[in-house]
Amino acid sequence: MQEIDQLVKMANQLSDNFSFHEDAVDRLADHLRRFWAPSMRRKLSTFVDAGGEGLQPDAIVALRRLQVS
Amino acid sequence: MNHASGKVVTLTVDGQELSVPRESSVMQAAARVGIKIPKLCATDALDAFGSCRVCLVEIEGRKGYPASCTTQVEEGMVIHTGSERLDHLRRNVLELYISDHPLECIDCSANGDCELQDTAGALGVENCRYGTDGVNHQDAEKDTSNPYFTFDPSQCIVCYRCVRACDDIQGSFALSVDGRGFASRIIAGQSDSFMDSDCVSCGACVDHCPTEALIENTLIEHGLPERSVVTTCAYCGVGCSFIAELKGDRVLRMTPDRQGRANEGHACIKGRFAFAYATHPDRITRPMIRQSIDDPxxxxxxxxxxxxxxxxxxxxxxxxxxxxxxxxxxxxxxxxxxxxxxxxxxxxxxxxxxxxxxxxxHAPTGYGLKTTLGESAGTQAFSSVACADVILVMGANPSDAHPVFASRLKRRLRQGAKLIVVDPRRIELVDSPHIRADHHLAVRPGGNVALINAMAHVIVTEGLASDDFITARCEPEAYRIWREFISKEQNSPEMTERITGVAAAQLRAAAHLFASAPNAAIYYGLGVSEHSQGSTTVMGIANLAMVTGNLGREGVGVNPLRGQNxxxxxxxxxxxxxxxxxxxxxxxxxxxxxxxxxxxxxxxxxxxxxxxxxxxxxxxxxxxxxxxxxxxxxxxxxxxxxxxxxxxxxxxxxxxxxxxxxxxxxxxxxxxxxxxxxxxxxxxxxxxxxxxxxxxxxxxxxxxxxxxxxxxxxxxxxxxxxxxxxxxxxxxxxxxPTFRGVSYEKLERLGSIQWPCNEDAPEGTPTMHVGEFVRGKGYFAITGFVPTQERTTRRFPLLLTTGRILSQYNVGAQTRRTANSEFYSEDVLEIHPFDAAERGISQDDCCDISSRAGNTVLRAVISERMQPGVVYTTFHFPTSGANVVTTDNSDWATNCPEYKVTAVQVSQVGESSQWQKEYRAFARRQEDLLDQAHSDDGRD
Known part of the structure; x- marks a missing residue:
């Protein structure tokens, strides 16, 4: 599995597991900030900018939020 | 010594008046005023037995000469431990022993380390009036089957210490006494050799043998040690304290330290015996470099x-x-x-x-416990299990992976504590000597979160929650939200049954048992953490402990059994x-x-x-x-x-x-x-x-x-x-901050310290979260079930789960280089008879195990320990390639690999896998490149 595929898989897992919370996107963004290396976040953000195919909506929103902050 | 009553009695021993706990024996009372009564079968580590008849005393007003080890003190007792008559009786008993155990100490490996020799010396027994020519056991055959110790029946005095150590300390019940009177003899199993019996080579029998009857082979070969160093075992997370005993630079014996609070004098086969790897010829002792991995x-x-x-x-x-x-x-x-x-x-x-x-x-343990309780660590001391009334063991197999803790656990179970085992396999704890789990919830791999949620669902919806604890100790809003979540029908045992594979009625009964206990404790292992929802299960476990009020005191808690030292x-x-x-x-x-x-x-x-x-x-x-x-x-x-x-x-x-x-x-x-x-x-x-x-x-x-x-x-x-x-x-x-009070000086003084150790707890903290949680209020985390992406299909219809065996340790780098390999020399595939028959697989057949990640070949062991649809292997040997099969699925929060769930197909084959062939060729090539380093140095 390519690195980007693995990152997409991981982000989607986060999305699934935080989906039980009302503030799922906040939690997902916080998790990415606290546990993912910046290089991983950057790669996935670039992937989102390129369309983010296969990435779940909450993960896309969370990554865009991190890009802004 | 049991001081449970807290009451004392006053008595007189050899003219000295003293007060001792009511539960004391006469021997213990005498020891308090420095009087050592001669003995052979008694030892501090075991309950008194009274077989040797050496520790006889006189008690005023009482007939005969009672054994001091089995006689309990009474108010006003007047005891005499020495008299001409007592000396005569004791010497006579010793002479009878010696008639079948000549004092030929000079040729004995235990010379200088033998309690029979010491006691004979103390009583002045040098000769035996009965001679040694009568009927005796001197020609009894030695049992040398165990690679680490020898049993020599000719040196045995049948004091039962080994039997009692095996029963009471280890809990294996592998030894017994066969025959009566003069024909009495110690046997392993049904008169098997030690290797063929249920003996687990913990060494407790050897430690407690007062003679040379059970003795380490290293001592037979090299004699007694000359110096010792107290240190800590480098195998599992129990962290046993040992006395390394050496002659020169050669370690002859690792004796479990009775002062060590993690193990209190007990050990397992790895820590006790498997230390020869440290000086194995494979050790590399010179630095090496190379430009590329194809270079020498x-x-x-x-x-x-x-x-x-x-x-x-x-x-x-x-x-x-x-x-x-x-x-x-x-x-x-x-x-x-x-x-x-x-x-x-x-x-x-x-x-x-x-x-x-x-x-x-255990990364999920860190994440899960930090989130819910505020600290990434277990909550109790091992000794806490002695106060537990119900014990939930989930995804852990302590008999194999944490054997010294398992012995403590079993002792508590034999005393009557109830046991719930959550494991896909029928592990040893489910049904072992004098222990039977009250509930074995044979969860399907991947179903942990659903199972732990269902237990919490029963507790909340049936009014079994510990409301006072929750109100006082936990975040109210988080609890409200969690309670609403966990009460949903989707979390009920009936709705989760298809995920967990556990019958709803049994799960409900287990939840009731857990919630009704005065003290319920949870012990868990990698069967919890090594899943795509490992962190969620850890949080679910913490929720379960909080909702039942089982945190912050002895006998309860959340206890991750850590894998490595x-x-x-x-x-x-x-x-x-x-x-x-x-x-x-x-x-x-x-x-x-x-x-x-x-x-x-x-x-x-x-x-x-x-x-x-x-x-x-x-x-x-x-x-x-x-x-x-x-x-x-x-x-x-x-x-x-x-x-x-x-x-x-x-x-x-x-x-x-x-x-x-x-x-x-x-x-x-x-x-x-x-x-x-x-x-x-x-x-x-x-x-x-x-x-x-x-x-x-x-x-x-x-x-x-x-x-x-x-x-x-x-x-x-x-x-x-x-x-x-x-x-x-x-x-x-x-x-x-949690180590603020730790220093080597304090470690020397206290022996060991449980962190936190700081200004608030200068001598450490055996039990965490007393009064309040490290994070303040406990946090009930939402633990929604998300199925693993690893699913069985027609192509991969079985689930593979992996684990450990007692005699090997992790990748086996240490234990494979010891005689432990005589106990377990290869990783095998355990498969249920139904799954084996369906595939035409017989015992010992070579089987291909294929997953989406890869395939390998192992020998089949057909076992009813498995549930149908689930196969199992260990990963101790590199050639096995167990992890060629496991996937890159991992825990959502921590990336801890999902070792415990891999969809596979198993089929009978005749040769190794491609990876195994490539591995062997690569390993050979690398050995050659290593040999060249040595030969360049003239050491070839």
Whole structure:
């Protein structure tokens, strides 16, 4: 599995597991900030900018939020 | 001695009046005033038995001569322990023993270490009036079947100590006494050899034998030890204290330390006997370097090796950036060593790319317990289990993986505590001598979260929650939200039955049993953490403990059984890419500034790469250099082909280990490590207990591991100057609030310390979260079930789960190089008879196990321990390739691999897998390249 595929898989897992919370996107963004290396976040953000195919909506929103902050 | 009543009685022993606990024996009372009554069958570690008749005393007003070990004190008793009549009786008993056990001590291996010899000497018995020519046992055949000890019945006095040790301490009930009177003899099993019996080679019988009847083979071969060093075992997370006994530089015996609070004098086959690896010929004791992994190794000086490593790392950083390198430290190394590795990576590498093997075992424990309770650690001391009324063991097999704790656990179960086992397999605890689980919830792999939620659902919806505890101790809003979530029908046992495979009625009964206990304790292992929802299950376990009020006192709690000796410690020491020592996030500027001041360097504020992220980045081409201390990722980590590809992608791999392990075959620099016998430091076990590791012999390679890290750091331009690990611990104490009160001086004084140890708890903290949680109020986390992506299909219809066996340890690097391999010499595939029959597989057939990741071939063992649809193997031998089959699925929060769920197909085959053939060829090639290093040196 390519690195980007693995990152997409991981982000989607986060999305699934935080989906039980009302503030799922906040939690997902916080998790990415606290546990993912910046290089991983950057790669996935670039992937989102390129369309983010296969990435779940909450993960896309969370990554865009991190890009802004 | 049981002081349960708290009441005392006053009596007189040899004219001295004293008061003792009412439960004391006469022998114990006498010992209190320094009077040693001669004895043979009695020992402090075992309940009195009264068989030897040597400890006789006179009690005024009482007929005869009662045995002091079995006679309980009474108010006003007047006892005489010495008289002419008593001496006569005792000498007579001794003479009878000696008539069948001649005092030919000079030729005996136990000469000087024999209680029969000592007692005879104390009583002045030199000759035997009965002679030794009568009927005797002197021609009885020795049992030499066990590789570690010999049983010589001719030296046995049938005192039952070995039987009682096996029963009461180990709980195996493997020994008994056959026959009566003169024909009495100790037998293993049904008069089997020790090796063929149920004996687990814990050594308790050997420890307690008063003669040479049961004795270590090392003592027979080399004689008695001449010096000793108290240290801590380097195997599992129980962290047993041992007395390493040596003759010169040769370790002859590892005796479990009765003062050690983790083990209280008990041991298992690994810690007790499997230490010969430390001096195995495979040890690499000279640094080596090479340009590429196709080149021969070249032995060089320490200076050259370290300089070479530093230059290659710096060159990589110049070309690919500061974050292009990283390091993995080991849970087998000491706190001080792992602390130094993360310090070097943060301060000298200049990044947070540091991780440790908790990534592949208990990272979810850290995440889950920190989230819910506020601290990434178990809540209790091991001794707490003695106060538990109901014990839930989930995803753990302590009989094999944490055997010394298992013995404590079994003792409590034999006393009447109830047991709930949650495990896909029928592990030994489910049905073992004098123990039967009240409920075995044979959960289907992948169903843990659904199961733990269903238990909580029953407790909440049936009014079994501990409302007072929740109100006083937990966040009310979080509880309200969680209660609403867990009460949903989707979490009921009936709705989750199809996921868990556990009948709803049985699950409900188990939940009732757990919730109704005065004290209910949870013990769990890798069967919880190594799942795609490992962190969720840990949080579910914490929820279960909180909702039933089972935290903050003895007998309860959440207890992760840690796999490796210092996995707790390496996590405590900040060997994570997102946390500094003491579990404090790298983004916390105040915390970071404390470290920056102490280390005089600026630290990164963002997390680094975890181990699997490092591998992915290596394959992508932007992670180029890795320093691995004491880990064997090529064997232990999942999806072996992926790991191999990552290691091959590196420009520089530095491995520091005692052996040229599987990972080192891909290395460019090899730095020889030191075994636990060769260094000073501390380990922290699963109960947060910090214990000293003391150097018993000089390091074979000339340097302890912390010194090697110091040398590499210096070569990288960041010198560290410690003259002893005690100074490293002082720095740890300055920087970690939970270690503020820890020092080597205090460890010497107290023996061991359970952190937190600081101004609030100067002597440590056996039980955590008393009164309030570390985070303040307990947090009920939402634990929604998300099925693993690893699903069975028609192509892969079975689920593979992996685990450990008693005699081998993890990747087997240590135990495979000992006689433990006589007990378990290969990894096998356990398969249910139904699944085997369906595939035409017979016992011992070679079976291909194929998953989406890869395939390997193992021998089949047909076993009803398995449930249909689930197969099992261990991963102790590199040629097995167990992790060729496991996938790169991992825990959602921590990336801990999902070792416990892999969809596979199994079929009968006639030859090894392609990977196994390639592995053997690669291993042979690397052995040749190693041999060339030795032959260049003229050592061929």
């Amino acid at each position: 190794w070249r032995e060089v000086s320490w200076d050259e090796a370290v300089q070479y490593a530093a230059t290659r790392l710096r060159n990589i950083q110049q070309e690919h950036g500061r974050d292009s390198i990283g390091g993995i430290t080991s849970s087998r190394c000491t706190n001080e060593e792992t602390f130094l590795v993360q310090k070097m990576i943060r301060a000298a590498f200049g990044n947070n790319n540091v991780d440790n093997c908790a990534r592949v075992c 210092n996995v707790q410690g390496s996590c405590d020491m900040g060997c994570f890419p997102h946390e500094l020592p003491g579990y404090r996030h790298v983004s916390d500027s105040q915390v970071r500034s404390e470290f920056e001041r102490e280390w005089n360097v600026q630290l990164q504020a963002d997390p680094g790469l975890r181990i699997p992220n490092m591998f992915d980045a290596a394959i992508s081409g932007h992670f180029k250099g890795l320093y691995v201390q004491g880990e064997d990722v090529a064997q232990s980590d999942p999806n072996t082909r992926h790991v191999e590809q990552a290691l091959k992608s590196l420009d520089c791999l530095i491995v520091q280990d005692i052996f040229l392990n599987e990972t080192a075959r891909y290395a460019h620099v090899f730095l020889p490590g030191s075994s636990f016998l060769e260094k000073n430091g501390t380990f922290t076990n699963a109960e947060r207990r910090i214990s000293r590791v003391r150097k018993a012999i000089e390091p074979l390679a000339g340097m302890e591991d912390w010194q090697v890290t110091m040398a590499l750091s210096k070569a990288l331009g960041y010198p560290m100057n410690y003259s002893h690990p005690a100074e490293i611990m002082d720095e740890i104490a300055r920087l970690m």
